[in-house]
Amino acid sequence: EAEQAKFDRGLNSMHKWYSHPFTHVLLMTGALPQGHHLNSTPYMSRGWCYIEQQMATLVKNSQLLWYYSGYEGAKTYEQCNRQLRARAHRKRHPPLSPDQVETEMRERTKSGSLSFSYVADLEKVVDMYRRGFIDAFNGYRTLRRIDPGYPTTIFYGYLGWGPSEAADFASALHYAHAHCPMTDGPIEIELEGNHFGSSGIDALARVPCVAVSGLEKPGKTRVHEPPKFVLILDSREMLEVVETTVWTASEGQPSATASAFSSQ
Numbered sequence: 001e002a003e004q005a006k007f008d009r010g011l012n013s014m015h016k017w018y019s020h021p022f023t024h025v026l027l028m029t030g031a032l033p034q035g036h037h038l039n040s041t042p043y044m045s046r047g048w049c050y051i052e053q054q055m056a057t058l059v060k061n062s063q064l065l066w067y068y069s070g071y072e073g074a075k076t077y078e079q080c081n082r083q084l085r086a087r088a089h090r091k092r093h094p095p096l097s098p099d100q101v102e103t104e105m106r107e108r109t110k111s112g113s114l115s116f117s118y119v120a121d122l123e124k125v126v127d128m129y130r131r132g133f134i135d136a137f138n139g140y141r142t143l144r145r146i147d148p149g150y151p152t153t154i155f156y157g158y159l160g161w162g163p164s165e166a167a168d169f170a171s172a173l174h175y176a177h178a179h180c181p182m183t184d185g186p187i188e189i190e191l192e193g194n195h196f197g198s199s200g201i202d203a204l205a206r207v208p209c210v211a212v213s214g215l216e217k218p219g220k221t222r223v224h225e226p227p228k229f230v231l232i233l234d235s236r237e238m239l240e241v242v243e244t245t246v247w248t249a250s251e252g253q254p255s256a257t258a259s260a261f262s263s264q
Contacts, residue, residue: 011124014128015055015128015129015131015132015135016132016135018052018055018056018132019055019056019058019059019060019132019133019135019136020060020143021059021060021061021064021140021143021144021154022061022064022143023060023064024064024066025052025056025060025064025065025066026066026068026084027043027049027052027053027056027065027066027067027068027088028043028049028068029043029044029067029068029069029087030068030069030071031069041115045113045114045115046114046115046116047105047109047114047115047116047121047122047125048116048121048125050105050114050125051101051105051125051128051129054096054101054129055128055129055132055133055136057092057093057094057095058095058132058133058136058137059095059136059137059140059154061155062085062088062089062092062155063081063085064085065085065088065089065092066080066081066084066085066088067084067085067087067088067091068084069087070083070084070085070086070087070088071083071084089159090160092156092159093161093165093168094156094161094165094166094168094169094172095133095136095169095172096168096171096172097133097168097171097172097174097175098126098129098130098133098175099171099175100168100171100172101126101129102126102129102130105122105125105126106122109122133172133175133176133179134176134179134180137176137180137182137187138179138180138181138182140152140154140187141182141184141185141187142184146185148184148185149185150185151188152187152188153187153188153189153190154187154188154189154190155190156169156189156190156191156194157190157191157192157193157194158192158193158194159193159194160194160195161191161194161195161196161200162194162195162196162197162200163196163197163199163200163203165194165196165200166194166196166197166199166200166201166203166204167199167200167203169204170203170204170206170207173204173207173209173210173229174207174208176209176228176229177207177208177209177210177228180228182228186211186226186227186228186229186230187228187229187230188229188230188232189229189230189231189232190232191231191232191233191234192232192233192234193234194234196233201233204231207229209227209228209229210227210228210229210230210231211227211229211230211231212230212231212233213230213231213232213233
């Protein structure tokens with residue numbers, strides 16, 4: 001009973017380890033070993049592994065997310081970091097909203113493309129991801145020990161994201177707007193080097209709690225309240241300093257200013 005109690009406590013806090021920005025997560029994405037094994041399900045088709053990957057891509061420092069499929073015989077930490085994070089960087093996708101993750105997991109479990117040793121675990125991981133998502137963004141400044149009034153940044157730059165990734169990320173930000181109070185201040189999100197296109201940028205700019213900085217033709221971004229996220233995007237054609245003034249809908253007056261260098 002004592003061991004079961006410890007196991008339950010560990011399971012209940014598991015999302016904190018995977019989603020923490022400064023813990024290493026090694027995704028075992030290499031080919032399965034040869035020979036006969038009791039479980040031959042590939043990593044990406046396992047329910048627990050899927051949710052671990054989703055949690056690890058929320059706010060993880062890019063240096064600390066590793067894909068084993070990138071391993072090429074490294075012997076030192078520096079070599080491992082170079083080999084394993086390069087593959088992770090190329091394959092990293094935007095944070096997904098808990099609703100989107102739940103829908104995908106239920107559909108894949110039903111079709112058989114995602115499996116659990118115990119089907120009841122599906123409900124556990126769905127709840128775990130919801131708690132992990134909220135804690136990751138709502139507590140990001142606290143985890144980084146950033147005092148209110150000082151900036152802090154999540155880097156999603158140069159990941160090759162396009163319009164579809166922008167739409168996924170916009171859905172995640174909508175969820176964060178509804179469920180993450182973030183009373184200790186906004187978070188800057190570095191998105192330079194991606195290619196969202198006009199449709200992707202429009203999807204991101206429509207999120208109520210978002211201010212956008214770095215557009216080629218900066219304009220006023222109307223939000224209904226002080227922003228929770230400031231998205232830093234590219235100016236596609238020139239090096240310039242851009243300013244985006246965030247206006248409150250209630251007063252019609254500038255409430256905050258975000259400045260960034262952006263280049264292409």
